[in-house]
Amino acid sequence: xxxxxxxxxxxxxxxxxxxxxxxxxxxxxxxxRVLRQAGTERAYTxxxxxxxxxxxxxxxxxxxxxxxxxxxxxxxxxxxSFWAPLAEDAVVYLHDRTxxxxxxxxxxxSCNSHLGHVFEGEGYGTPTDQRFCINSISLTLVPxxx
Numbered sequence: 001x002x003x004x005x006x007x008x009x010x011x012x013x014x015x016x017x018x019x020x021x022x023x024x025x026x027x028x029x030x031x032x033r034v035l036r037q038a039g040t041e042r043a044y045t046x047x048x049x050x051x052x053x054x055x056x057x058x059x060x061x062x063x064x065x066x067x068x069x070x071x072x073x074x075x076x077x078x079x080x081s082f083w084a085p086l087a088e089d090a091v092v093y094l095h096d097r098t099x100x101x102x103x104x105x106x107x108x109x110s111c112n113s114h115l116g117h118v119f120e121g122e123g124y125g126t127p128t129d130q131r132f133c134i135n136s137i138s139l140t141l142v143p144x145x146x
Contacts (some may be wrong), residue, residue: 016109028059034137035061035113038098038105043078046136052073055143056086057134066090066112067134069144075124079116079133083126091115106132113138 009092018026023036034038043049048057057067057080067082085091089109096105096117105117116134124131 017082023051023061031060031137034135038096038114039114039135041079041135041137046079048080048136048139048141050080051080051141053141053143055141057139057141059108059115060111060138060140061113062108063140064090064108065117066108066139067132069141071125071126075133077131077133079135080139082132083124083128083130083132085132093118106134108138114121115139139144 020036024032027035029142031119034041034043054069056065056069057072060063067080067084067085067088071082072082073081073083077121085106092107092109092112094105094107096103103117103119106118107113114135115138116132117132119133120129122129122131
């Protein structure tokens with residue numbers, strides 16, 4: 001599978017209905033580890049953490065539109081940061097108490113893939129006072145005009 005382009009959904013099969021074996025076949029090992037096993041890529045290593053290209057960010061697993069460059073900001077955390085999803089129903093939230101932390105996990109509403117976490121009240125001065133800290137490997141950037 002070419003992971004540099006947005007996957008084309010199979011019209012006969014909803015992404016959420018894929019088996020874990022089908023996800024493993026569709027995704028690279030690292031994509032699977034982050035998207036399906038809620039892993040995290042290392043800070044400052046992902047392809048979008050410092051990207052300023054205008055466009056929309058889609059789920060790498062299913063192609064659903066999730067974020068836009070208009071809400072992306074530089075939080076200096078090493079991952080792409082957004083102050084809001086494209087639409088509130090594009091993502092779902094789960095309480096995450098793993099690794100001894102108390103966080104809110106962000107998942108794709110279309111395929112339930114792990115994207116990252118959302119944090120509030122950190123003083124970034126964003127319109128929502130939120131920072132969606134998202135793994136680059138969970139996203140595909142579609143530049144405006146493409």
